[in-house]
Amino acid sequence: MNTSVPTQPKKRTDAAAELRKRMGDNLVAIGRDRDEVAFADVYSYYAGRVKSFLMGKGMVEEIAEELTQEIMLTVWRRAESYDPAKAAASTWLFTIARNRRIDYLRGNSRIEVELDDEMLDIETTENDSQAKFVDDAQDSIRLKNALEKLPQEQRQVMHLSYFRGQSHGAIAKWLDLPIGTVKSRIRLAMQAVRVSLQNEEEALSEPSND
Amino acid sequence: MSVSHHLADETLQDYAAGSLSSPMETLVACHLTVCQHCRDRASIADHIGGSLFEEFEAVDVSLSASDLLAQANVMPAHSAPSASPAANPVSGVPRPLARLLNDPLEELDWKRIAPGIKQYNLSDQHRRFGAFKLLHLAPGVVLSAHSHNDRELTYVVKGSYQDEVGRFKAGDIADLDGDVAHQPVVDTDEPCIALIATHSPVRYTGMFGKIMQPFIGI
Ligand SMILES: [Zn+2]
Numbered sequence: 001m002n003t004s005v006p007t008q009p010k011k012r013t014d015a016a017a018e019l020r021k022r023m024g025d026n027l028v029a030i031g032r033d034r035d036e037v038a039f040a041d042v043y044s045y046y047a048g049r050v051k052s053f054l055m056g057k058g059m060v061e062e063i064a065e066e067l068t069q070e071i072m073l074t075v076w077r078r079a080e081s082y083d084p085a086k087a088a089a090s091t092w093l094f095t096i097a098r099n100r101r102i103d104y105l106r107g108n109s110r111i112e113v114e115l116d117d118e119m120l121d122i123e124t125t126e127n128d129s130q131a132k133f134v135d136d137a138q139d140s141i142r143l144k145n146a147l148e149k150l151p152q153e154q155r156q157v158m159h160l161s162y163f164r165g166q167s168h169g170a171i172a173k174w175l176d177l178p179i180g181t182v183k184s185r186i187r188l189a190m191q192a193v194r195v196s197l198q199n200e201e202e203a204l205s206e207p208s209n210d
Numbered sequence: 211m212s213v214s215h216h217l218a219d220e221t222l223q224d225y226a227a228g229s230l231s232s233p234m235e236t237l238v239a240c241h242l243t244v245c246q247h248c249r250d251r252a253s254i255a256d257h258i259g260g261s262l263f264e265e266f267e268a269v270d271v272s273l274s275a276s277d278l279l280a281q282a283n284v285m286p287a288h289s290a291p292s293a294s295p296a297a298n299p300v301s302g303v304p305r306p307l308a309r310l311l312n313d314p315l316e317e318l319d320w321k322r323i324a325p326g327i328k329q330y331n332l333s334d335q336h337r338r339f340g341a342f343k344l345l346h347l348a349p350g351v352v353l354s355a356h357s358h359n360d361r362e363l364t365y366v367v368k369g370s371y372q373d374e375v376g377r378f379k380a381g382d383i384a385d386l387d388g389d390v391a392h393q394p395v396v397d398t399d400e401p402c403i404a405l406i407a408t409h410s411p412v413r414y415t416g417m418f419g420k421i422m423q424p425f426i427g428i
Contacts, residue, residue, distance in 0.1 A: 040276065051269050091261070
């Protein structure tokens with residue numbers, strides 16, 4: 001048996017889906033009832049990942065620990081703003097951790113769209129078919145499968161970017177590649193994920209075993 | 211007006227990863243404000259971050275959940291030093307840019323840098339990280355042909371220009387690969403106002419060439 005190949009992809013996908021649902025339900029329960037048991041479950045799954053994320057970005061442990069506590073408290077205090085129809089729990093946690101890290105390192109907040117901006121949505125494009133929100137559990141699984149199916153070289157640059165905080169230029173240097181190669185790997189990965197969200201049948205097939 | 215030039219995938223991914231400078235973020239957020247299509251793509255980039263987050267290996271944390279909640283009352287709630295909500299937004303400009311302006315576009319303290327070309331620097335603080343400025347181009351202005359060394363974003367705030375790549379109108383973003391040589395021309399009788407940010411503090415080698423050409427940008 002080749003241990004590097006998932007032998008039971010179906011089961012693994014089910015477990016991932018089950019975990020996602022549980023974490024989403026937990027956040028809803030925290031928001032609604034200040035449910036401490038739900039929080040303990042969220043904490044045990046995410047706190048160590050948040051800290052790991054911050055340290056992966058080059059932060060010393062002491063500060064990463066402190067920010068992790070702040071971030072987890074934010075989860076506790078702001079869970080009512082979590083909308084399970086809009087994002088998986090992990091996406092919500094990731095954006096909170098990312099934004100708090102930017103705040104800390106830069107001293108000013110990440111600049112984002114303001115949803116009450118009078119300019120919002122005055123534009124539409126002719127061709128919106130390729131864009132789509134990841135708005136349900138099925139989409140989350142499709143996205144996860146698509147990421148798992150990416151060639152290793154594409155997964156590697158995505159990881160370095162999201163979790164080592166490296167600019168595309170720094171990744172290129174690190175891997176001794178032209179920056180154009182790094183950018184095109186990222187582009188290909190993004191496109192593959194988008195395609196998987198458009199094309200249900202293809203994307204719902206399990207990660208191939210070859 | 212409708213948007214026809216969008217953000218590149220790698221720019222949206224960099225934005226989602228949190229690796230862009232605040233000038234670059236401003237440009238991205240301006241375009242996202244007026245472009246549902248790119249907002250959807252940006253959201254997918256966030257979901258990718260979330261999904262990869264699950265693959266991440268956890269490290270030990272010193273506090274337990276119940277310790278943390280017990281301390282919750284003594285720990286201050288973090289509030290981001292966000293801009294005040296009523297930061298005198300300039301109408302007709304996406305809020306991420308409007309927050310940086312104290313006056314309407316035409317009343318800004320523009321500096322003339324060449325015939326028909328004025329600029330307004332948005333931040334001295336970011337000078338060493340690359341340019342962050344508004345450009346005001348008179349009708350008919352033709353910029354000298356040039357290419358770029360690294361990532362540079364141009365968001366059209368008002369008016370339009372045309373170059374080898376196409377026609378860029380208000381709301382469009384030019385997110386071009388470095389090697390594309392182009393020669394923008396303001397192609398209506400309205401001035402064109404564009405917001406520009408360049409990336410990368412390591413790119414000083416090309417700077418003198420750019421400064422010699424009186425015009426930097428787009
Ligand atoms: Zn767009």
